[in-house]
Amino acid sequence: MRWLVLLTEFDIHYVTKKSIRESIVVDHLASLPVSDGRVIDDDFPDEDVVVVTSLSSWRIYFDGAANHSGYGIGVLLISPHGDHISRSVCLAFSDRHPTTNNIVEYEACILRLETALQLGIKQMEVFGDSHMVLRQIQGEWKTRDVKLRSYHAYLELLVGRFDDLRYTNVPRAQNQFVDALATLASIIDILENIVVRPLLIESRFVLAHCYLIGEAEFDDGLPWYHDIYKFLRLGAYPEAATAKDKRALRQLATRFMIYGETL
Incomplete structure (x- = not known):
C-alpha cells in the first residue's frame, strides 16, 4: 500500500518486459558508481516487509x-x-x-x-x-x-x-x-466410454525374487529377520539352506546393516 500511495504522483506506463542481455545491466551499473561516502536513503527498510511472494514452482x-x-x-x-x-x-x-x-x-x-x-x-x-x-x-x-x-x-x-x-x-x-x-x-485405439486410469510408473532396483520370504513349516519363535541378522553378524547360513537359499539370503542381506545391536 505504501508503494501504491507514493507512486500515484508519477505518470507511470507499464509495458511488457523484454529479455535483455546481462551485459546491459552490468554496463548500466558501471556507469553509475556509488562511492563509499555516499549515504543511501532506504525508504523501505527490511523490517517493514510483511510478506514476500514468489513464483510458484509448478x-x-x-x-x-x-x-x-x-x-x-x-x-x-x-x-x-x-x-x-x-x-x-x-x-x-x-x-x-x-x-x-x-x-x-x-x-x-x-x-x-x-x-x-x-x-x-x-x-x-x-x-x-x-x-x-x-x-x-x-x-x-x-x-x-x-x-x-x-x-x-x-x-x-x-x-x-x-x-x-x-x-x-x-x-x-x-x-x-x-x-x-x-x-x-x-x-492406441481406445473405445468410447472406456476410462483409462492414471499410469503408475515405478523404479525397481531389486530382483523380484529377493522379496520372497518362505513360510516356515513350524513356528520356532524366531523373528522373520533372524537369518539375515545371523548372516550379517556371524556370516552363517541356516543349517538346511541350499545353494539357492544361500544366494537369495546374500542378496537380501545387502539391503540391511547392523548398527550396534539393531538390524
Whole structure:
C-alpha cells in the first residue's frame, strides 16, 4: 500500500518486459558508481516487509505426436513437491478434419493450460520443444496460418487467466516423458466410454525374487529377520539352506546393516 500511495504522483506506463542481455545491466551499473561516502536513503527498510511472494514452482511440459497410427498429445505437470501428474489424449477428430503437426502442438499447449487452470494453478513455468508455438504465445511471431488463428485466439484467452507464465524451449531429448505420453495416445485405439486410469510408473532396483520370504513349516519363535541378522553378524547360513537359499539370503542381506545391536 505504501508503494501504491507514493507512486500515484508519477505518470507511470507499464509495458511488457523484454529479455535483455546481462551485459546491459552490468554496463548500466558501471556507469553509475556509488562511492563509499555516499549515504543511501532506504525508504523501505527490511523490517517493514510483511510478506514476500514468489513464483510458484509448478512446472508443466507438453508435446504432440503424429504418425501413421494417428495423433496424440501428452502433458506432464510437476508439483512443487515433485509429484508427476500426466495426461495423454488421443485426437480422434483427425479423420474428419485436416490435422497438421502445428495443430497437434497447439492442442497439446491448450491442454496443459486447461489442466493447470482446473487445478487452480495461476503461476507456472512452461516447457516445450515446439519453438513455433512458444514464440507465437509470447507474441514474438505472428500467426499467419488461417487454420491456427482460432487456436491462437483461444490460447490468448487462457493465458490471460494466469497471473504469471514463464516459457522455456527445451530440446526434444529433455522432453522424452511427454513425448512418450503423446506417442502412446497416438498408437492406441481406445473405445468410447472406456476410462483409462492414471499410469503408475515405478523404479525397481531389486530382483523380484529377493522379496520372497518362505513360510516356515513350524513356528520356532524366531523373528522373520533372524537369518539375515545371523548372516550379517556371524556370516552363517541356516543349517538346511541350499545353494539357492544361500544366494537369495546374500542378496537380501545387502539391503540391511547392523548398527550396534539393531538390524
